[in-house]
Amino acid sequence: MTAEYRLETPPVSDDAAEGQAKEMLDGARAKLGFVPNMYRAMAINPGVLSTYLHGYDHFRNSGRFTPPEQEVVFLTISMANGCDYCTAAHSMLAVNVSKLSPENTAALRDGRPMDDEKLDALARFTHHVWETRGLPTRAEAEAFKAAGYSEAHMLEVVLAMAVKTLSNYTNHLAHTELDDAFAEHRVAAE
Numbered sequence: 001m002t003a004e005y006r007l008e009t010p011p012v013s014d015d016a017a018e019g020q021a022k023e024m025l026d027g028a029r030a031k032l033g034f035v036p037n038m039y040r041a042m043a044i045n046p047g048v049l050s051t052y053l054h055g056y057d058h059f060r061n062s063g064r065f066t067p068p069e070q071e072v073v074f075l076t077i078s079m080a081n082g083c084d085y086c087t088a089a090h091s092m093l094a095v096n097v098s099k100l101s102p103e104n105t106a107a108l109r110d111g112r113p114m115d116d117e118k119l120d121a122l123a124r125f126t127h128h129v130w131e132t133r134g135l136p137t138r139a140e141a142e143a144f145k146a147a148g149y150s151e152a153h154m155l156e157v158v159l160a161m162a163v164k165t166l167s168n169y170t171n172h173l174a175h176t177e178l179d180d181a182f183a184e185h186r187v188a189a190e
Helices: 019-032 037-042 046-062 067-080 084-096 102-110 117-131 138-146 151-174 180-185
Strands: none
Touching: 019 037, 019 046, 037 046, 037 084, 037 151, 046 151, 067 084, 067 102, 067 117, 067 151, 084 102, 084 151, 084 180, 117 138, 117 151, 138 151
């Protein structure tokens, strides 16, 4: 999905970065070895990048989901929002960092059931929360809990939605160019 409008302000380059934006971009380079193009787009308004990084860190490091479960949530939301950049990025992270199997990653991307019922229940619930704008039915909530998740997990899905709304919508507005690190997992053009 491509947005009709494109930001006229260019992504923040290393030469143009200053203040809080420079600190966050330098921090990303130190941590990741490069600055993702998405961060450069977000740095146009440093509050967006700061909020994203803070929420992302809490979801990754303070929550109850395992790394493969985290990727199921992020991929489900990114695909629902039509964000090819985040779908590619989280596909790479799923397989290479979080250890979601390549088969389950492909199944999730293709809209097929995964071979893990609990992960499948997580994807279904996440999509349901996205689809209902945070108004899940009792039946869907109970099915999620029956799969082994808690109400605290439900709120973590909400946190992930907030984080992915920041990144997915920024990528839509900026038409963010996919980084080489994620190119192997590029979403095929339809």
